[in-house]
Amino acid sequence: MRDSSDVMSDQEVCLFYRLDQSDRITAIGGAWDRMAQENGGDRLCGDSVVGRPLYDFISGDISKMFVRTVIEGVRVLQRPRTVPYRCDSPGLRRYMEMSIKCEPGGGLLLEHRQVRTEATGRRFDFRVGRQPLRQMVVRCSHCNAVKFEGRWGEPEALLPVASTTDVPVIYGVCPNCMDLVRRI
Numbered sequence: 001m002r003d004s005s006d007v008m009s010d011q012e013v014c015l016f017y018r019l020d021q022s023d024r025i026t027a028i029g030g031a032w033d034r035m036a037q038e039n040g041g042d043r044l045c046g047d048s049v050v051g052r053p054l055y056d057f058i059s060g061d062i063s064k065m066f067v068r069t070v071i072e073g074v075r076v077l078q079r080p081r082t083v084p085y086r087c088d089s090p091g092l093r094r095y096m097e098m099s100i101k102c103e104p105g106g107g108l109l110l111e112h113r114q115v116r117t118e119a120t121g122r123r124f125d126f127r128v129g130r131q132p133l134r135q136m137v138v139r140c141s142h143c144n145a146v147k148f149e150g151r152w153g154e155p156e157a158l159l160p161v162a163s164t165t166d167v168p169v170i171y172g173v174c175p176n177c178m179d180l181v182r183r184i
């Protein structure tokens with residue numbers, strides 16, 4: 001995997017996709033393929049995602065519920081919304097934002113932009129793990145904070161030095177991001 005800061009300029013629309021009224025993907029564009037490959041998601045490439053529910057591509061029940069709640073809020077209120085989030089890769093903090101807009105017929109347009117990046121001191125390679133739950137770190141799918149020994153925070157601040165590679169995680173949503181949903 002390589003950092004993508006060299007190929008994406010700030011504020012560029014990295015990728016976009018359209019959803020129908022059932023949240024199935026009807027079209028994708030931008031750098032979907034590139035982002036998927038760089039983030040180890042080859043199975044997400046190209047037209048294979050069209051026609052499938054967005055939630056097939058989100059790991060963790062709580063993360064699915066979080067995205068569903070944000071999306072439904074836009075649809076019900078008929079009001080566009082932009083939410084910040086993180087999409088870090090090893091050695092790089094990526095500050096992103098997702099804009100959700102209503103389209104005719106109950107569909108939605110979702111655009112993802114990279115706002116800025118920061119290099120990290122330590123590299124972590126997070127992977128969805130198969131270990132027993134108590135041996136895994138919970139990672140917020142929205143802001144990329146991790147929960148370790150009962151506390152949420154930046155991986156660099158919380159994780160022991162020994163866990164710099166292949167950290168097994170399960171995905172969830174941290175309390176701060178849950179508050180973000182409630183502020184719809």
Ligand SMILES: [Zn+2]
Pocket residue numbers: 140141142143144145173174175176177
């Ligand atoms: Zn979070």
